[in-house]
Amino acid sequence: MTPAPDAACNVALFVTCLVDLFRPSVGMAAVRLLEESGCTVHVPTAQTCCGQPAFNSGDRATARELGLQVLETFETFDHVVAPSGSCAGMLRKHLPELFEDDPALQVRARALAARCHELVSFLVDIRGIEGIDRGEENKLNLTLTYHDSCAGLREMGVKEQPRKLLLSCGADLVEMNEAETCCGFGGTFCVKYPDISLKMVDDKLRNVEATGAPLLVAGDMGCLMNMAGRLSRLGSDVEVRHVAELLAGELAEPPIGRKKG
Amino acid sequence: MQPSSLAFKDRARAAMADPQLQHSLDLLKHGWQAGRTRAAAALPEFEALRDEGRNIKDHVLGHLDLYLEAFEARVVEAGGHVHWARDAAEARRITLDICRDVGARSVTKSKSMIAEEIGLNEFLEVNGIDRVETDLGEYIIQLANEPPSHIIGPAIHKTIAEISELFQKNHGGERITEPAALVAEARRVMRQRYLDADVGITGANFLVAETGSIVTVTNEGNAELTHGLPRTHIAIASIEKIVPRLLDAFTLLRLLARSATGQDFSAYTTLLTGPKRPDDRDGPENFHVVLVDNGRSAMLGTALQEMLRCIRCGACMNHCPVYLATGGHAYGWVYPGPMGSVLTPGFIGIEKAHLLPNASTFCGKCEEVCPVRIPLPKLMRHWREVQFDQKLTPTTARWGLGLWAAMARRPALYRFATGTAIRLLGLWAGRRGAFARLPLAGGWTGGRDLPAPQGRTFMAQWTRRKNR
Numbered sequence: 001m002t003p004a005p006d007a008a009c010n011v012a013l014f015v016t017c018l019v020d021l022f023r024p025s026v027g028m029a030a031v032r033l034l035e036e037s038g039c040t041v042h043v044p045t046a047q048t049c050c051g052q053p054a055f056n057s058g059d060r061a062t063a064r065e066l067g068l069q070v071l072e073t074f075e076t077f078d079h080v081v082a083p084s085g086s087c088a089g090m091l092r093k094h095l096p097e098l099f100e101d102d103p104a105l106q107v108r109a110r111a112l113a114a115r116c117h118e119l120v121s122f123l124v125d126i127r128g129i130e131g132i133d134r135g136e137e138n139k140l141n142l143t144l145t146y147h148d149s150c151a152g153l154r155e156m157g158v159k160e161q162p163r164k165l166l167l168s169c170g171a172d173l174v175e176m177n178e179a180e181t182c183c184g185f186g187g188t189f190c191v192k193y194p195d196i197s198l199k200m201v202d203d204k205l206r207n208v209e210a211t212g213a214p215l216l217v218a219g220d221m222g223c224l225m226n227m228a229g230r231l232s233r234l235g236s237d238v239e240v241r242h243v244a245e246l247l248a249g250e251l252a253e254p255p256i257g258r259k260k261g
Numbered sequence: 262m263q264p265s266s267l268a269f270k271d272r273a274r275a276a277m278a279d280p281q282l283q284h285s286l287d288l289l290k291h292g293w294q295a296g297r298t299r300a301a302a303a304l305p306e307f308e309a310l311r312d313e314g315r316n317i318k319d320h321v322l323g324h325l326d327l328y329l330e331a332f333e334a335r336v337v338e339a340g341g342h343v344h345w346a347r348d349a350a351e352a353r354r355i356t357l358d359i360c361r362d363v364g365a366r367s368v369t370k371s372k373s374m375i376a377e378e379i380g381l382n383e384f385l386e387v388n389g390i391d392r393v394e395t396d397l398g399e400y401i402i403q404l405a406n407e408p409p410s411h412i413i414g415p416a417i418h419k420t421i422a423e424i425s426e427l428f429q430k431n432h433g434g435e436r437i438t439e440p441a442a443l444v445a446e447a448r449r450v451m452r453q454r455y456l457d458a459d460v461g462i463t464g465a466n467f468l469v470a471e472t473g474s475i476v477t478v479t480n481e482g483n484a485e486l487t488h489g490l491p492r493t494h495i496a497i498a499s500i501e502k503i504v505p506r507l508l509d510a511f512t513l514l515r516l517l518a519r520s521a522t523g524q525d526f527s528a529y530t531t532l533l534t535g536p537k538r539p540d541d542r543d544g545p546e547n548f549h550v551v552l553v554d555n556g557r558s559a560m561l562g563t564a565l566q567e568m569l570r571c572i573r574c575g576a577c578m579n580h581c582p583v584y585l586a587t588g589g590h591a592y593g594w595v596y597p598g599p600m601g602s603v604l605t606p607g608f609i610g611i612e613k614a615h616l617l618p619n620a621s622t623f624c625g626k627c628e629e630v631c632p633v634r635i636p637l638p639k640l641m642r643h644w645r646e647v648q649f650d651q652k653l654t655p656t657t658a659r660w661g662l663g664l665w666a667a668m669a670r671r672p673a674l675y676r677f678a679t680g681t682a683i684r685l686l687g688l689w690a691g692r693r694g695a696f697a698r699l700p701l702a703g704g705w706t707g708g709r710d711l712p713a714p715q716g717r718t719f720m721a722q723w724t725r726r727k728n729r
Contacts, residue, residue, distance in 0.1 A: 186622025191704025229709030
């Protein structure tokens with residue numbers, strides 16, 4: 001990876017709740033990728049959640065409070081990067097909506113929103129990374145299939161970027177049918193409508209298994225935990241990982257939902 | 262139709278356990294969904310056309326009074342009549358009165374979602390008017406006494422075997438199983454009904470203010486026979502169907518069939534202006550348009566105004582993973598899928614429909630394919646906000662959300678509490694990679710394992726790294 005010319009780039013990592021709590025290795029991988037791209041990475045400790053669960057549950061007041069917290073915590077940085085299209089989408093597309101009643105905050109929210117990014121698209125589109133080369137001995141040499149998480153795809157335009165970088169790392173990509181169809185996670189949807197959610201994840205996993213790829217990769221922990229949790233329940237051999245781990249070459253941790261050691 | 266949207270979950274479960282229905286929904290995915298993808302890709306200006314469609318509708322919604330009155334003036338000039346119906350009851354009454362004025366006993370009707378919305382079918386029946394549906398799908402569900410399960414394919418849930426049985430039961434004769442023979446049979450039965458009908462009732466895909474015309478779109482030519490043969494034609498249309506000019510109708514027509522079925526254009530598109538003139542060889546002697554508001558003008562100027570752009574193509578449901586899992590009947594009222602999840606609460610009340618706007622993962626596919634770019638997820642979220650404000654959200658969900666929010670607002674407390682909880686959960690997991698069961702997580706672990714946390718939170722690890 002070659003750092004982009006404007007190396008003085010202060011990036012705040014928006015860790016996201018699920019990475020923070022369940023899969024910190026994704027956060028560490030994100031830090032490594034950002035630093036390798038020439039950014040100085042900051043992790044503000046006042047961060048908690050982007051407010052999306054409240055926003056999508058109709059609790060706008062709470063979403064607004066958390067949005068304000070995000071605004072105050074992150075607006076001094078050049079960029080805010082999240083290893084999640086969903087959280088990044090919340091910040092980029094919906095943060096300004098929360099302050100429609102307050103012109104001053106609205107201006108600040110818009111300015112911040114424009115600087116919020118999903119990790120992999122940030123590396124490719126903003127940092128200009130064309131490929132990642134960790135030497136012959138570190139080539140990925142594995143076959144995988146990639147699930148397009150909805151918010152990343154439709155709110156943040158994440159489609160080719162992860163594929164491009166994964167291929168540059170030596171991965172072999174087999175596309176599944178309906179890669180762009182929702183996996184059935186949908187935040188609280190999966191517990192409010194468990195039957196429909198399970199039908200959706202089973203449809204998704206049928207397409208995954210039809211590729212024959214032993215590894216399923218995506219860029220959002222919500223989707224990944226949903227798919228990994230269902231694969232685990234079904235006793236499938238397919239492994240599941242976040243794209244950042246593969247790109248950073250950090251594969252020491254077992255795949256999501258798999259036994260340690 | 263009595264709404265049953267509160268039974269959404271049970272009906273969805275039953276639908277998912279019905280292999281016939283699942284097969285039909287699968288066909289929808291590979292038929293209309295794939296068709297729309299092909300049609301959109303084949304037209305270079307498709308995305309620009311969508312912008313144009315949205316702009317036409319937005320403009321018209323800002324000047325609805327102006328264009329509706331212009332339309333009325335043109336219809337009257339052409340010798341027709343325009344009736345204004347505030348609500349469903351008024352629209353039903355106006356339609357029945359017209360039928361009675363001309364002494365109608367037999368009525369043909371081409372498919373119309375507004376007729377479903379105002380409950381016209383049952384009303385005519387109760388009042389002794391013999392009605393036959395002329396759209397094949399609609400005819401099938403009329404025989405089966407069922408509501409439509411899709412706004413453009415009302416009988417997509419029906420199998421050939423079921424249709425075959427219905428036809429034999431109603432038409433007598435031998436059992437027919439070949440689709441082409443079934444169509445021929447329906448055509449034979451319907452021909453006589455067309456000739457006998459005193460009144461033809463249609464919907465309208467568009468109303469054109471410039472000319473006072475209505476536009477109907479079908480693939481079977483049944484609307485033409487419905488408005489052309491009887492002496493009286495009644496077109497029922499909701500007020501947002503109006504467009505300023507013929508050109509605008511054609512812009513929207515270029516989007517409609519492509520978005521709906523992937524056709525460039527529907528097989529039949531008819532422009533109809535006023536009753537039969539002295540030199541015309543055919544057409545109705547009496548021409549009536551019933552303009553139905555039924556809550557629409559109240560949506561103007563609110564968060565829901567954008568929903569009035571809808572041209573009823575069905576693309577949102579054809580692409581919705583939830584609709585494709587449950588089918589249309591699960592939604593429990595006239596309009597299913599994402600557009601129904603936005604419209605239904607407005608018509609039957611959020612307290613009777615709150616499960617619908619929640620039945621979405623917000624995957625955004627509906628908005629991605631909507632020909633007039635209606636932000637359907639945003640509008641479903643609007644209903645969730647109404648539901649939350651009216652305290653219709655289940656208590657446990659409110660408490661859970663409240664507890665989580667109280668923590669998330671206090672970063673230090675959040676850090677401490679989540680750090681501790683995750684360490685404990687990690688210790689409990691031991692070398693296990695996932696939990697098969699966990700207290701308070703039944704909604705999740707009912708069908709999936711919960712991947713175990715790696716051990717310490719990222720924030721804890723990061724702080725340690727910084728302090729090294």
